[in-house]
Amino acid sequence: MSESEKLLVVKDLATTFATAGGLVPAVGGVSFDLERNETLGIVGESGSGKTVLSRTIMGLQPRANVTVTGSARVNGFEVVGASEKEKRQIWGTEVAMVFQDPMTSLNPVMRIGKQIDEALRVRMGMNRAAARARAIELLELVGIPSPAQRYDAYPGQLSGGMRQRVVIATALACSPKLLMADEPTTGLDVTIQAQILNLLDELKDRLKMSVILVTHDLGVVATRTSRIVVMYAGRIVETGSTREVFYHHRMPYTRALLESSPKVSNHPHTRLATIPGRPPNLLKLAQGCSFAPRCAYATDRCHQERPELQPAAEPGHSFACWNPLPTTRGVAAP
Ligand SMILES: Nc1ncnc2c1ncn2[C@@H]1O[C@H](COP(=O)(O)OP(=O)(O)O)[C@@H](O)[C@H]1O
Ligand SMILES: [Mg+2]
Structure with a gap:
């Protein structure tokens, strides 16, 4: 597939914040791409730059104190350097984002139906009745029971899982081709997490979208992505097909992430292994x-x-490491 047909092409993308302490290279030159109807996982421990990367791809950055270089093309549209007005052409319709915290992305004093309506009326130019009907349809699509009644509910009247479904419905309002979900299940209990992840999976196929699933937990992306990008200190340190990254990773950090991921087989009160040592100080x-x-x-x-990054045995798999783990190719997968 040629690059112009890919839904997303990111090249040498870098985002640097100017802070009182100095320059913070939150994203330090990242390249990857995404096919249509594909789910890609972006994984890394907290502070590795996943949220800044996602927001940079959306073109959502504070105006002051930030420098973005490189390129991010969403369905051919160059986000880097585009004006706010130009980016409004792609927000919602080409790319939409489900943010980390559903409570802050919903207005607590506005009925949930109205919050979806707003996008439809402003962005899609729908009239009140059409927007209401479509909002109810979207609530139904994301699995909210009795959507016509729930249309009038306030966010506080819904459970955490239901609220996250509403956030997803809002993101889907203008039928984006790319949905970015940033830790969409953080704070939800395990059963609800699985339901939300299954929902995203289902919606991807039904709506023929591509999905970027951002998470600190490799377990979340194990069965739901075709490829994985592993980030550390704002850079990609390993990438490849999900299978390859799980079974044939070469970068010790990827292994450490895997070992720190909660396992279904663990007793619920098992303490999670954390990666020893301190996360890097981006200023130094x-x-x-x-x-x-x-x-x-x-x-x-x-x-x-x-x-x-250097190529590994399987095409598409690469890792950035001088002293990689021995290859496990040819050894039966665990
Ligand atoms: N507006 C900002 N100004 C300065 N530093 C920032 C800003 N936003 C994020 N950072 C820094 O960028 C790094 C990456 O953050 P983030 O993308 O939120 O990590 P993740 O989502 O992987 O947990 C962190 O060190 C964070 O402190
Ligand atoms: Mg984050």
Whole structure:
């Protein structure tokens, strides 16, 4: 497939914040792409730049103190450098985002139906009756029982899971081709998490969308994505097909993430393994590999020279590491 046919092409994308403490390279030069009707997982521990990357792709950045370079083309539209007015052409219709916290993305004093209506009337130019009918249809689509009655409910009258369904309905209002879901199940209990993830999966096929699923938990993307991008300190450190990343990862950080992911088989009160050491300070990034200070396999070279992504055995799989884990190719998958 040629690049122009891809839904999303990101090249050397970098987002830097100017802060009192210095420059924060929150996203430090990232390249990847996304096919139509594909689900991609973006995974990394907290602070690795997932939210800043997603917001940069949407073109949602504070106006002051931020520099964005590189390129992010959504269905051919270059987001980097586009004006607010130009970006309004793609918000909602080409790309929409489900934010991390459903409570802050819903207005607590506005009936949920009205919140969906608004997008339809302003963006799609629908009249009141048409917007109401479509909003109810969207509530039904995301699995809200008795949608016509729930249309008049306030967010506080719904459970966390139902609220997240409303947020998804709002994002879907203008039929986006790309839905970005940033930690869409954080704070929800495990059963509800699975329901929301299944819903996103189902909607992707029904609406022929592409989905970017952003999460700190590799377990969330295991069965629901075709490819994974692993981020650390604002960069991609490993990427490949989901299967490859799970079973044949080479980067020690990917392994550490896997080991820190909650397992269904764990007793509910098992303490989660966390990755030892401190997350990197972006103001003082080491000149070598950013993960080296926490890596059990780091060599002198790792501390001195930054590894670039290099191809692994399977096409599409690459990793940035000077001293990778031994390849497990040819060994039966666990
Ligand atoms: N507006 C901002 N100004 C300065 N630093 C920021 C800003 N927004 C995010 N950051 C920093 O960028 C880094 C990445 O943050 P984020 O993308 O939220 O991580 P993640 O979503 O992976 O947890 C963090 O170190 C965070 O402190
Ligand atoms: Mg985040």
